[in-house]
Amino acid sequence: MKLKILLTTFAFSGFLFAQDSINVIEEKIEEPKQGPKFKTSLGEIKLNLDESGDKNIKFGLSSQIWLRSIDNNPGTLVNGIPQTSTYDASLRRMRISISAQLSNYYSIVMQLGINNQSFISGGGAGTGANGQGKKPQIFFMDAYNELAIIPRKDEIKKKENKHHLYIGAGLHGWAGVSRMTNASTTKLLTADLPVFNFPNIEVSDQFSRQFGVFVHGEYDKFNYRIAVNKPFATNRNPEVGQIVDNNQSGKLSYAAYGMYQFFDKENTATSFFAGTYLGSKKVFNIGAGFYSNNDATLSQPTEGVFKSHNEFIFGADAFLDMPIGRKAREMSISLYSVFYRYNFGPNYLRTTGLLNPGTADPNFTGTKALEGFGNARFLLGTGNIWYSQAGFVLPKFSDRVKLQPFFAYALKDLEALNEIGNYFDIGANLFILAQNAKVAYQYSSRPLYTQDTKEVFTIRGEHLITLQIAF
Structure with missing residues (x-):
């Protein structure tokens, strides 16, 4: 019954979204007769600072609204009340991006906004007028300067x-x-990222960013990026038999990713890669990369004995996106597969619950999940993860709208657990104006592990509808 209600809401929201979005995008901004000229397109808002347009300021806005139905882990309280399932609405991402091209050689990039605000999380602490979910602080996700040695x-x-x-x-x-470690959040194939593609998310980075120096470029069909960063400080102390994030020695991190582009070249003016092009390009790339940070974690093997461990992540991936069939039918396929080898030290394990509404119920007497409460799952850990996703744009049935069913699968073989985890996502994208305006539905399943045997004992799921406008 829940699924039926969600699908009905999905279709109705898509219709309303289509009507509103088409009206907004079709409005034209008139150019002033004197002074800087404004241009607008589906991709950007651009203020030219000279006649050629080489000097300019670009603005971008994006908004992703989430509507969810969550099957909670056993023993979950939501706002102090036991709940087996929870409905919520939230701001997953709300962003403003600004980039200034001051010359052919120098530019400034900024992106700011908020993430993950719901009725109970992401805002100020306390109750009453300033409740837990209210008034989140805006922060910078990107803020860097860039110099062209050899410009495009x-x-x-x-x-x-x-x-x-x-x-x-x-x-x-x-x-x-990996490519997905550099993913664009507004050009996703699935409704959201699996998150383990960011190995240090909100631990030693700030929403997948770190401070540092980077180099990126392209030589013929080979594209690359290299970075030397100062990770954000962590200083957790482990209990006996535990391993935690602790980089107090302050070592630098090193990262790199390179890919070979067999067909069309991708636009890499920003750091973000698209998850799907809807057949507008013919792309086939293979790539590999790594992340390294010495003394990133700390364990206490025996009472009073502490040991530091190095973090090393390796990834290898392949991406295919191309039109198929007759041109008039506008069909396309998107395929992506990546293998990660994570090493944070012995038996390292990390959990997460995106916009988790739950807390632990101290009175619950049933079987508890090792992951915890709410929608928590094992995100990553020392071990291997293989992830693949596939999407197919259905034959053309409208001049305005495209429909793209998708499927994703993650296999997690983590050292600290005694059974391999299988995670599934299935859904569809309803594109109203390509990636600029879309509605997506996704169902995700997550296995849960027992606290004693560390084996799977049950499966929980989550329904998600996301409404996106981005330009």
Whole structure:
């Protein structure tokens, strides 16, 4: 019954969203007769600072609203009341991006906003007028300067260079490990990312960003990025037999990712890779990368004995996105597969629950999940994860709308657990104006482990509808 209600809401929301979004995008901004010229498109809002447009300021806005039905883990309280299931609405992401191209060689990039605000989380502490979910603080996700050593465009010939090279510094997301570690959150194939693609998310990074120096560029069909960063400080102390994040020695981190582009080249002016192009490109890339940080975790094998451990993450992936069939039918496929090898030290394990509404019920006497309460799951740990996703754009049935069913699977073989975990996602994207306006539905399953045997004893699920506008 819940699924039927959600699907009905999904379809109705898509219709309303389509009507509103089409009206907004079709409005044109008139150019003033004097002064800077404004341009608008589905991809950006651009303020030109010279006649050529080479000097400019670009603005972007994005909003992702979540509606969910969560099957809670056993023994969950929500707002102090035992609940086996919970409905909620939230702001998953709300962003403002600004980039200033001051010359062909120098630019500034900023992105700010909020993430993960719900009725009970993401805001100020306390109760009453300033409740737990209210008034979250805006913060910077990106804030860096960039210098072109070899720019993409030859300033004299006004043509694209075959090779380019950039160097930058600041709070940035030019990360290593995999394509998905550098994923665009507004061009996803699935309704949301699996999150383990960010190995240090909100631990030693700030929403997958760290402070540091980076280099990125392209040589023919080989694209690459390299970074040397100062991770955010962690100083947890482990109990006996436990391993936790503790980088008090202050070692630098090193990251890199490179990919070979067999067909069309992708636009890498920003650090973010698309999860799907809806067949607008013919792309086949293979890549590999790593992340390394010495003395990143700390364990206490025996009472009073502490030992530091190095973090090393390796990833290898492949991405295919291309049109198929007759051109008039506008069909396409998107395929992505990645293998991660994580090493944080012996038996390291990390849990997460996106916008988790739950807390532990101290009076619960049934079988408790090792993961915890709410929608918590084992995110990652020392061991291996294989993740794959696939999407198919159905044959054209409208001049405005595209429908793309998708499926994703993650296999987690983690050292601290005694059974492999299988995680599934299935859903569909309803694109109203490509990635700029879409509605997505996704059902996700998560296995839960017992506290004693560390084996799977049950499965819980979560229904998600996301409404996105981004440009």
